[in-house]
Amino acid sequence: MVYMDLDELGWKPVFEQWSNAKAAKFGEDYAEKLIEFKDKWLEKVLSIKRTNCNELVKTSETACVRSMTNLFDAMTGKLTKHETEESMDDFMSYIEKYFIFAMIWSVGATVDEFSRREIDNVMRDIDSQFPNQDTVYEYYINPQKKNWDEWSGRMASSLKASNKQFHEIMVDTVDTVRNRTVVQQLLDHNNQVLLVGHSGVGKTVLIEGILKGLDPLFNSFVINFSAGSSSDGLQAIIESQYDRRAKNKFKPKNSKVKAVCFIDDLNMPRVDTYGFQPPLELIRMHLDYAFWYSRTSTQVAKHFICDLQILSSMGKPGGGRS
Numbered sequence: 001m002v003y004m005d006l007d008e009l010g011w012k013p014v015f016e017q018w019s020n021a022k023a024a025k026f027g028e029d030y031a032e033k034l035i036e037f038k039d040k041w042l043e044k045v046l047s048i049k050r051t052n053c054n055e056l057v058k059t060s061e062t063a064c065v066r067s068m069t070n071l072f073d074a075m076t077g078k079l080t081k082h083e084t085e086e087s088m089d090d091f092m093s094y095i096e097k098y099f100i101f102a103m104i105w106s107v108g109a110t111v112d113e114f115s116r117r118e119i120d121n122v123m124r125d126i127d128s129q130f131p132n133q134d135t136v137y138e139y140y141i142n143p144q145k146k147n148w149d150e151w152s153g154r155m156a157s158s159l160k161a162s163n164k165q166f167h168e169i170m171v172d173t174v175d176t177v178r179n180r181t182v183v184q185q186l187l188d189h190n191n192q193v194l195l196v197g198h199s200g201v202g203k204t205v206l207i208e209g210i211l212k213g214l215d216p217l218f219n220s221f222v223i224n225f226s227a228g229s230s231s232d233g234l235q236a237i238i239e240s241q242y243d244r245r246a247k248n249k250f251k252p253k254n255s256k257v258k259a260v261c262f263i264d265d266l267n268m269p270r271v272d273t274y275g276f277q278p279p280l281e282l283i284r285m286h287l288d289y290a291f292w293y294s295r296t297s298t299q300v301a302k303h304f305i306c307d308l309q310i311l312s313s314m315g316k317p318g319g320g321r322s
């Protein structure tokens with residue numbers, strides 16, 4: 001077995017594998033276009049991000065490119081070319097918009113407010129398809145027009161007096177609208193989601209709102225992390241939302257199709273002497289292997305936790321103190 005350092009390997013093999021899979025599914029022409037879009041957009045944006053941008057939480061390029069392909073797949077899953085109405089070129093320029101959008105909300109989404117201007121500049125140099133006002137972050141693809149439209153147009157236009165208590169009123173802003181749209185898309189396509197931002201910007205209310213609107217076939221539950229959270233505590237809470245179906249197989253409680261676990265304040269668990277945050281290691285283990293080990297069995301026993309989707313939010317990394 002040969003182990004490669006992820007940094008040396010870089011993001012290109014990930015992209016290549018993805019475009020090869022597209023070639024097998026939609027044909028060589030489609031895949032070639034994706035490679036063209038990569039040369040045109042992705043290379044340049046990644047390069048400016050590497051040199052000129054700051055991030056709240058450092059991300060790896062490979063992970064960002066993987067997020068981009070996930071988001072692209074989530075959004076274009078149902079898109080097909082209308083045989084008669086549309087030429088191949090028109091269709092591909094529509095697909096290009098989704099490529100750009102997926103890139104903005106993965107590679108471009110992790111940088112801070114100031115660095116977004118840099119990315120905006122470089123993207124406007126490449127191509128002038130965005131309207132002149134504001135940054136490229138202010139636009140989404142309107143499927144009716146098949147073109148860019150402002151997010152602000154999707155905000156509820158007035159605050160209707162409702163029978164809600166004052167503290168329950170959620171005010172739509174450009175940020176809530178676009179974050180909700182992207183998170184919902186990812187959630188619907190079984191991607192794991194992490195929202196990062198300073199405290200008080202509305203991450204918790206946003207996700208709680210999304211969980212309220214979740215399909216009744218899904219079981220959702222919330223775990224609030226604190227400095228004192230432990231990995232066995234986390235495992236116990238998640239397993240309590242599960243039924244044991246076979247010796248080592250766990251399925252969501254009440255025969256639900258999927259369990260959506262919202263972990264709030266993911267950064268909080270205290271950093272231990274060795275530099276680890278054990279609850280996060282447990283989550284990482286689940287993401288990588290889909291199982292963890294039994295804490296009670298006297299033998300080594302795996303618990304496969306099936307159909308678990310993790311949605312989380314955090315501020316600055318590093319653990320809380322209390």
Ligand SMILES: Nc1ncnc2c1ncn2[C@@H]1O[C@H](COP(=O)(O)OP(=O)(O)O)[C@@H](O)[C@H]1O
Pocket residue numbers: 167169170171172173176197198199200201202203204205206
């Ligand atoms: N768009 C919004 N409309 C109404 N209240 C909001 C909005 N965004 C944030 N708040 C309020 O701000 C406070 C902090 O939000 P919260 O979701 O807890 O932030 P975070 O989880 O990012 O630290 C909450 O009391 C919440 O009700």
Ligand SMILES: [Mg+2]
Pocket residue numbers: 200203204264265313
């Ligand atoms: Mg919060």
